[in-house]
Amino acid sequence: MMIALTTLSVFGAALVAPLFFRNKNKLASWLIALLPLGITIYFASLLPRAAAENPETFSFNWAREFGANFSFRADSLSLLFAMLISGVGTLVVIYAGGYLGKNPNIGRFYAWLFIFMGAMLGVALSDNLLLLFIFWELTSLSSYVLIGFEHEKESARAAALQALLVTGGGGLAMLAGIILLGQISGTLEISALLSNTSTSLSAGGTAVQSHPLFIPALILILLGAFTKSAQFPFHFWLPNAMAAPTPVSAYLHSATMVKAGVYLLARLHPILGGNDIWLYTVSGVGLITMLVGSYLSFSQTDLKRLLAYSTLGALGTMTMLIGLGTPLALKAAVVLLFAHALYKGALFLVAGAIDHETGTRDVTQLGGLFRALPITGTAAGISALSMAGLPPLFGFIAKEVVYETGLEFNPWLMAAIIFMGLSTVFVAGVVGMGPFFGKLTESPKKPHEAPLSMWLGPILLTALSLLAGFFPSGISNLIVSPAVSSVAGEAVKVKLALWHGVNTAFLLSIATVIAGILLFSIRNSLRGVLQKIEWKWGPAYFYTLSLDGMNALARAQTRFLQSGTLRNYILIIILCVTLGGGYSLFRIGGFDILPQHISDVKFYEAAIAALILGAAIAAVTSSSRLGAIAALGAAGIGVALIFLQFGAPDLAITQFAIEALTVILFVLAFYHLPKFTQLSSPRARIRDAVIALFTGALMTMLVLAAVGVHISDSISTFFVENSLPLAHGRNIVNVILVDFRGMDTMGEITVLGIAGIGVYALLKFRRKKGRE
């Protein structure tokens, strides 16, 4: 119960946040940060239970027919992730108070930040795949708004749309995959999938994986995870998302949201993993992303883009490790996830502070700031050391485990990992050291120390990197071990230690740091060489190409179908009905069952039919508008007579009323209509006549066929029998309208209302446009 309420409370905070920040109170961000802080403490209190394999759960039936339930489950993996979300969230909430201080839209910013936080917690804690999907898309949506927060900038809007289209599109693929998985296994509850012997690898079952639909399901779900975690070839949205305010970049695009894909892979590894497709796709895509991100980070000069590309490298590494799937690799993935969130979160916040205090994020314009920003500089320096993988920081431990994993496989993989390590050391130097040491460079604003709200986050995260480095065993027993176990699907005992002795991994790690420092020292000339190489045919190019293509297609079909001429609309509608309806009728053999006894037709029925026919012909051939309208009216009255004839007085009355109103409408419209002449060519008229005749013939067939077929007992008996006892009325038609089929009527009058307002708008605003 509490887990569900915790998630809900964050959405509640989103509702009150705008009120909170209405009068620009400086304490508001500190006060509202108490909520995520409390949530983090609550999650921490759940850790022992989760480690003892007795996680807190909550389930509430929602839509049982679809297998959707509000079910939450807080096992170690979920809690590790959830604590990152609420913990980093607390610091970001405080930080944003200082960063956006005087922004007039700060209330809206916090509303969306809390919506994101709630959705992200939902992703981490959901035990139902459909529920997870809903929260998942909600994170895409809030990310869209947050990236585009500075919506006056075109670049921010484009970046926001790009992120939404890529991650949202992937999310839809994932939904399809989830549904397929549900069809195969019969359940969408993650815990049920994990414990079921036929669906979970760890329980020894392979029934799901041998199902013919398994591969499509796997690929679709992977698409969702890859787009969200910015894996190649979908990586391009992440650097562009740096258009967001820095607190958002730190929170969404480094610490939490982009790790959702990694989380999903880890979560579903025991169900989907352990086969060749998983191994090669996931580790292959991760490997490429790792290399691409690492390579591209060398040439960047913007602090946030540097961090973004190195985040790509880290995300790729985690994905690759989960793809490899050995206990050691999974351990490395979980440790790296944790360490990365700490140091990268701190460095992102530092980058924002530098930007805020100096007015630039360009590393070539930054240097010697340590004297002016000593606290920020300390946090940056130590976090950079953790990122570079130096002892005694937690980043060192993470790097050692990743290197050990590489050595466990083959030299080529090891070489790729070392390349990633090189770029990590390089970026750590450029972001964490470069701006603070060396010669003081002139910056747009005179630098001074950031306020408390803006250095608290970096300092605390850095302190955690240190603390975790010194006490790795505590962390490994409490979180890492049980989390790795739930990724692996079996109990894995993980031991973390700061010092392993001198081994191959350690020596390689030292070599990487030295080489990285060398690269750092020649960074300007290195950048100069790399920036000359241009990539035109990257995935971003194809994104633009397909977006333009879709827009062109939309424009073309709109121009064709929505020509703006009423005649064409009617033509298209009638053609669709005739062709579609005719085809269906033909397929079920509707043309064969025409009733044969024409002789039953009474003479007055024939007379009414003749009246309608004559009126219709007169309407079409009339040489005056008045004549045509009168003929149409006559046809309508003929129809009303038929209604009367067959005992439907209500319909007849309605028909008469409509005819009367039509006359009134016509009188009103009469003056505004153009001169009554032949506007269409003879060819068009012949075409229209043919279509009209076919449509008429089809409708006749349809009616005759409908009369001839008795699929089941008519429902009218039910209405006749129950109208009075159940609905207290003798007029069956009206009883059906207002009671038995009340919901239909409700919909009909709503449509009627919308149509009425539409006509009103067309008539009222026509003139204004003409004058402009």
Add this chain to the structure above:
Amino acid sequence: MKIDSLILRTMVRYLFPLLLLFSVFIFLRGHNEPGGGFIAGLVASAAYALYSIASNSIEARQVLGVDTRLLIGIGLLIALCSGLPAIFAGESFLTGLWGYLSIPGVFKIEIGTPVLFDIGVFLAVMGVTLTIIFALEEVE
């Protein structure tokens, strides 16, 4: 648009209240005899439409007293609300609930939420029809 016809004006003076009364009659008998909210709404609209042709739409709007667009909303809202009591009674939305309205010895009639629903239909139909008719009339 202006139709200046003495015959029409004189006729409408008598027809207008009669048509309105007739629409109420059609509405009330609707549950047991041919009629109901939809037809009654059309008849009432015809009454106002005739009135506006005989004089003009501004006067017709004054006689109506309510903005026609508002009428659409009110109608939809009433129809929606008529479904709510059923929810509180534990039935599904729009289930008809019936009771008796009576003064002992004088009269006794059945009344229920579908009547309310029908009033909603009546007002919505009237709102839509008159919105269109008045707007057409006011096109310059």
